Amino acid sequence: MKPVFLSMLLWVCCQQLHxxxxxxxxxLPAQSSRANGEMILNDEVVIAAKDNSLRPLADYLSKELERRFNISHEDRARPSGKVTVITLERGKSGNNPDAYTLRMNKAGAMIAAAHPAGIFNGISTLLQLAETTVPTGTSRHVACWNITDAPRYAWRGFMLDESRFFFGKEKVKSILDWMAFYKLNRFHWHLTDAPGWRLEIKKYPLLTTVGGIGNxxxxxxxxxxxxxxxxxxxxxxxKERFIEVVPEIDMPGHASAANRAYPAFDGGGTERYPSFTFNPGxxxxxxxxxxxxxETSTLFPAGMIHLGGDEVSFGNKAWDSDTGVISLMKAKGFVDRKQVEDYFFQRMADTVFSLRNKVMAWDEIATASLPANKTIVCWWRQEKPENLKMALDKGYSVVICPRLPFYFDFVQDSTHKIGRRWKVGEYNDLKSVYNFSVASIPAVSGHEKQVLGVQACLWSETISNPKRxxxxxxxxITAFAEAAWTQPASRNFDQYVERLKPQMELFxxxxLYYYDYFAPSRHVETGKPTDQKSFID
Structure with a gap:
């Protein structure tokens, strides 16, 4: 063969491999192709923001390069010479604020997006490309890629329960870092419940000094x-990581901690769930x-407050004998506790609306009559598709977070003994989280535009330390992130598993005391077995 032909054949093979x-x-990005060469990251890197509004993003990237790789950079306009330049710039206008493009070559990288959130997502991709390379001395040689990307869903959420176990500020920040790394953008913070009240309210200090006791x-x-x-x-x-924090103040159930602090507003409960409700009468x-x-609304600028609204029936039996509730039912013509519950919720929702916030709540509140444009329902009970259908038929926006497969307090391996199972053989392993598709839910058909996105939830009944x-x-979290971001047609579990391997090295x-999918015995299951009947979500 002639040398020219051999060169051409080699070039074609390389292109096919890329x-x-x-x-x-x-x-996994929506579109990606391997480009030629490698980009070098070292202390000579320059970050150039083409718009002053992008300076905070350049600062964030600078801090991350130093934190992750001990790389500092020169903050100046594009210099002459052979240095790596990372450019952040506004791209063409678009409807998806999370969309971005990343173009890389030996000279550097360009991240462009119409919105700052898109630039941030491009930065996360670049950091991950760098993290999964092997350092050479003080430098990293990052394979070049050309990427055009946008998520499937706007709402890519994670909920953390800190009432049942308190993790603290540094652990929460670490979780936010990992969320940003995998492009999750909603942090639903479950701060109040029966075991403990975790949010300082200055007008009612006993909520934390008394209600904050215990887990x-x-x-x-x-x-x-x-x-x-x-x-x-x-x-x-x-906010620096483009994550909105949504607080949850659970009501009218799950109120035991608050009622320990201020019993005047106790609506009673049952022998098993004492002082479980606020008093609607x-x-x-x-x-x-x-x-x-x-006070809560002044602390959280996300424009929404989650009011809980779940499992009130577990502890509202005392309402039947409460004189105030009896009078309320007579005055309003109510015939059962559910009507009282909906009345309570609608009144508290009006308070949230008056604070210029939307209301979020669990799917039990689908029975209430609330403004469709101000209400978001979290559908968690996968065995009750009728509640999802009711919410959608009423025009409510929904976040899909069914226990199967998105509750991470469920076990993830058939051999695990601690945590929940729905029934024999039904738990939340990596593959079931990864393969979940909203399109598989019949009630969603025809209402796709009302689905804001998906959310994973971690309740902490079985957690007694951060390792757990x-x-x-x-x-x-990685499987969920891909289920939230990547179109179902582009997902492939076996290929994902290959991309997961370097992530394990990062853990x-x-x-981190992570579950090793590839070597399950590396970290043994921690915690104390809990009676399944003791769970309340």
Whole structure:
């Protein structure tokens, strides 16, 4: 063969290899192709923001390069000479604020997007490409890629329960870092429930000093909570990572911690769930909770507050004998507790609306009559598709977060003994999380535009230390991120597993106590077995 022909054949083979190679990023980008060469990251890198509004993003990238790779950079206009230049610039206008393009060559990278959120997602992709390379001395040689990307869903959420176990500020920040790394953008913070109240409310200090005592494992654990300054710090940290923080103030059920602090508003409960509800028959209850919601709204600028609304029937039996509730039912013509529950919820929703916030709640509130344009329903009970259908038929926006497969307190391996199973053989392994598709839910058909997105939830009944949290969250957060971002037609579990391997190394480097999908015995299951009947979500 002639040398020219051999060169051409080699070039064609290389192009085919590049075309077949999957981009080593989670979640998988919408479109990607391997480009020629490698980009060098070292101390000579320059970050150039083409628009002053992008300076905060350049600063974020600079801090991440130093934190992750000990790489500093020169903050100046594009210089002459052979240095790597990372350029951030506004791209063409578009409807998807999360969309971005990334173009790489030996000289550097260009991240372009119409919105800052898109630029941030491009930065996350670039950081992940760099993280999955092997350092050479003080440099990293990052394979060049050309990527055009946008997510399937706008709402890519994660919920953390800190009432049942309190993790603290640094652990929450670490979770936010990982969320940003995998392009998750909604942090639903479950701050109040029966075991403990974790949010400082200055008008009612006993909520934390008394209501903050205990957790699901130890009812006498010292009071643990976030001050309002802590909250502001975490919200700002999340904002820098383009993550909105949505607080949950659970009502009218799951109120035991609050009722320990202020028993005047106790609506009673049952022997198993004492002091479980707020009292809907006392007018003072509504003002008390309105005061709490007003302080909450000043701390969280996301424009929405989650009011819970779930499992009230577990502990509202005492309403039948409460004189205030009896009078309310007679005055309103109510015939059952569910009508009282909906009345309570509609009143508290009105308070949230008056604070210029939308209301979020669990799917039990689908029976209430709320403004469709101000209400978001989290559908969690996969065995009750009728509640999802009711919410959609009423015009509510929905976030899909069914227990199967998106509750991470469920076990993830057939051999695990701690945590939940729905029934024999039904638990939330990596593959079921990865393969979930909203399109498989019949009720969604014809209502696709009302689906904001999906959310994973981690309840902490079986958690007694941060290691257990790591074990439940990693690596399932990666499978969920791809289910939230990548179109179903582009997903392939076997290919994803190959891209997961270098992520395990990152978990190891971060000293996470993760579940090793490839070597399950590496980290054994931690925690104390819990009676399945003790779970309340």
């Amino acid at each position: 075309a077949q190679q999957a981009c080593p990023v989670i979640p 699901h494992i130890d009812p006498k654990a010292p009071a643990a909570f976030y001050t309002q300054d802590d909250i502001r710090e975490i919200v700002a940290y999340a 006392k007018e003072g209850t509504y003002q008390y909770l309105a005061d709490i919601l007003k 949290l790591d074990f439940l969250l990693f690596p399932r 190891e480097q971060a000293r």
